[in-house]
Amino acid sequence: MIELTIDGRAFHVPPGVSVMDAARANGIDIPHLCYHPELSTPGGCRLCLVEVEGRADPVPSCQLPCAEGMAVRTQSEQLSAMRREIIDLFVSDHPLDCVICDKAGACLLQKYAYEYGVSETSYDKHIARSLYQDDNPFFVRDHQYCILCGRCVRVCEEVVGASAIEIVGRGFDSHVATPFDGPMIDSSCVFCGSCVQVCPTAALMPRSRLGQGREWDLERVETICGYCGVGCQIEYALRDGRILYAQSTPGAPVNGEFLCSKGRYGWDFATHPDRLARPLIRRDVAYRLGLTDEPWELPDESPLDTGEGVIEERFVPVDWDTALHVAADGLARTVQAHGPDAVMGLSSARCTNEENYLFQKFMRAGIGTNNLDHCARL
C-alpha cells in the first residue's frame, strides 16, 4: 500500500491507482470532463489539474499515479482560477442553451459552469461544429454541444470493440465522426448506445427522449433487463408512466455502465398492446376445468396463428395460481401415465442463470428425466 495525502487527509491506496480514482474512492470529487472510470485517460479537458507538493506546475490527477509520500491539493485559489478559465474556454465553443436543453440537470459542463460561476464566456463565441445528424432510430448527434472529451470514441473502441467513430480533423476543427462522416448505419456501429451513455453533454442523446422532459421531470425505475441471462441492471427514465429511455447505472454489479442494443433500445414492448400481461389457458382446457362457460374446439389449422381477436377467442386469462396449478397437474398426470421420459423441458435464454439452474434441477431431480434443452442452442 502507498500512503499519500489529498487535501491534508492521509490515504492508503494500492499501487497503480491514480490520484483521481483515489480521491473519488474517498469522496473527494475532482472536476473532470474527459475522465471516465471505465476508460483510458488521455487527459484532454485539463479540469482535473491538481497541485502536487514539490512540482511547479499543476498535474492532471486522472493521469497521475499515487506515489509514496505524495501531497496533493485538489482545491486552491489558483486551481479555481485556472478551472474557471478553462470552463470559460469550453463555454466559448458551446451554446449555453440550458433553458431548452434536454440534458440540463445531468450535463457535466453545466454542473461545472454553475460551480465555478461561469454564466457566459468572456471571449468571442466561436462554435466550432454545427452538424446535426439524425440518421438512425436510436440517437441523434448534435455536434454543437460536443466538447471533444473523446469519451464516446474511447468507449466504442475500448469497451465495445466496434471502433465506429473517431476524432477526425485537427485542432479547433476536429469533430467526432464515422468514416467519411457517413450515416451510422454505414459504419461498424452496433447501436449499443454506450457512447450516448458516457457523453457528458447533449451532443449524443437518445432520440426517444428529445423534447419529452428534463432531468427533474423524469421518474427513474431500476430493474433487471429481461432479454438474456446476463441480467444487466437497467434504469428506465419514465414520464407519466411511459418509458422515455433506458440507461445503465454506473454501480451495476454485472454490467457497470454498459448495455447492449436490445437492453438499451428494445423496451417498446413494455407498453405494446400485444404484450401478454397475464397467464392464459387454452379455452378447451379451461372449459374442461370449468373455468369458462364458452366451449371451443382446437381447430385443425396451426394453433400458433395469431390474427386479430384470435388470442381472445382461443385463450382464457387466469391468475398465476390457477395457471401453475393447471400446468403442474398436467405434468404430473402425463408422468404418471407414461413415465418421466414422456415430457421434456426447454428453458429460456431470457431467464437468469439461477433460474435455468433451478429448472434443470427440477427436470432431473423432480421429474426424473434428462430430456432437457435450452433455446440458446437453437
Added chain:
Amino acid sequence: MKDGAMTAKTTGGPAGQIGQDERFAAVERVMARFDYQPHGLVEVLRAAQEAYGQLPRDLLVAVADKLDVPLSKVYGVATFYDMFTLDPVGETHALICTDPVCAVKGGGDVLAEACRHAGIDAPGGTSAGGRTSVRAASCLGLCDQAPAALVDGRAQVDLAPGDVPALLRGEASPARLQVRGEPRILTGPIGRLAPTDLAAHRAEGAFEALAKALGQTTPDEVIAQVKESGLTGRGGAGFPTGLKWAFARQAPGEARYVVCNFDESEPGTFKDRALMEGNPFRVLEGLILNAYAIGARTGYIFIRGEYPAATAVIERALGELYAANLLGEDILGSGFDLDLEIRRGAGAYICGEETALFEAIEGHRGHPRAKPPYPTQHGLFGQPTVVNNVETLAVIPSLIEHGGAWFRQWGTEQSVGLKLFCLSGHVKQPGVVEVPLGLTLRELVERFGGGFDGEPQAVLLGGAAGGFVGPDGLDVPLTHEALRPLDVPIGSGAVMVFNRSVDLWQVLESLAHFFVHETCGQCAPCRLGTRQMLSLIDRINLGAGSEGERDRLHRLGQTIRRACACGLGLTAANPVLTYFQHFEPEVGRPG
C-alpha cells in the same frame, strides 16, 4: 522491419472497389514493404496521395481492410495531416509560405498573385479543370530566402509576384544552402564536398569516430564522453544528451530504438535542413553512435514531409552506408548490427514533439502522449527510445574523436559548445551560422549576417515557440543563463529579425494563426485557447482592442502555458507574453 516488435503477416485482405491499376500497385508495394502491418499507415497514405493526387474513398477502404485497421482510424489519420487531401489537388500543387518571415518579405503578395494567375478565388482552392491548386503554408524552412514556396516538391525562393508564372512551372530560383560561422565544425564540408560522396567525407575523417568507438570504446564510455561534454539537446528542450542516453541504456525493454528528429517545422528554423542536405554523414554517424551506446538495433530518421530534397539526400547517403558496411549487419566487423529507416511526416508541426512523432511512426494521429512515462522508458512501440535532434547528433562524432571535454572549450559553464543559429528577416545576409554560444545577437548579426537591414525593432528568438526581445536585448549574450531573465529561450536557434517597418501585432497574428492550425486539439485550453488568442489579437489589430482585451490576452496566455499537456501548449503563448513583457510591460501588471 527487422526488429521483433511486431509479428509478421504475409498478406492483407481483398482490395475492395478500387481499381487494380499502376497507382494501386504503388500503394500496395508500400503496404507489402510493411508486411501489411498497421504502423505503416502514414507512409502508405503518403504513397497514395502521391499516386492519386488525393486519398480516394475506396482506396482508404481498401487500405483499412488490408492493414486491418478500423476504417474510422484510417479516416482520422487521413484528416489529421496537412499533406493528405480527400479531394484531388491540382496537377500543379503550390504551397506558399505565409509565416512571419515570408510575410514581412512579401509572401502574401506572392500568394495572392499565384491565386490570381491560376484563377482561384482564395488560397485552398483548385483552378477549374484541376490544373493548379494553391495553399498557404506554414514555414517551409527556407526563411533565409524568403518569400519561399514549394511547388510539387520543388523548393523555390526569393520570390516576387512577378515570379509566379515561373514558380508554377517549377522554374523560379531554386533553394540553396547559405552557411557561415566560425569555427565550422558541424557545417565544415557544406558547400565544399558533395553531400553524399562517402569517400570524400571519409578522407576528411568521417566515420573515424565510429570505427574508434566500435573498436575500442564500450557503450558506457561513449555515454560517459557525451555526459562529459555537457552537450544539451539542440531541438529546443535542451535536455542533457548524455543523461538521456544513460536512462535509455538502463531501462528494461525487449528492444531499444534511436530516432533522429528531423521534423524541423519551427517557424524561422532551417539549420537541420542545412546539415542534412549538406553534411548528412556527420548526422548519421552520430545516430549510429547513439544506437551503439544504448544498444539499439533499429533506428529511424523522421523527416519533415515538406523536405523532399533532404529526403532524397538521406536516401542516397543511407545507400552509401549500407554499401560500405557502415550500416547493416556486423558493422565494420564489430558484431554490431544496425538498420536505419526513413519515415516521412505528412504535414504536422506537432509531430516534432517526440511522443507525437512516435504516434506518427506507429501509424496514428499525431497526438502527444502523457509524460511520464518518458520515451527513455516507454517510447516507440513501447520500448526505451532516444530521440535526438539533427544538430545534437551532428556534435556526437567529435565528442568520441576528441573526448567530451573538447566541446567545453566553447561557450560558458552553463551553455556549452557550438550552436547553429538561423538568421532570417531583416538582416543583410541571412542563413545558418555556426558559432560558440555566448555571442550577443548584435555580434551574431554584424559579424555573420552582414549587419541589420534597417533599424532593428525586435528579434523573435527560438521561433513561434520562442519569444521576443527588444533592442535592449541585442547585447545580451546568447546563453541560457543570460536569456533566462528575459524569459526567452535559445530554443531551436531561430533568430528572426524585424525592423521598424514591421507591425509586431501582425507578426503576433501570424504566429497565432500558426498555432490554431498546428495544435493537435487534444487539450481544451490549447485547442480553444489558441483560437481565442487569435480572436483577441484580431480585435486589437482592428483597433477594437481595449486595455481590457490586452489584459485578457495576457491572462489567457498564462492559462494556456500552465494547463496544457505538451510543449506546444506550453509555448504557444510565449510570443504574446514576451511581447507584453518587453514592449508593453504595463499589461497584466496589477495596479
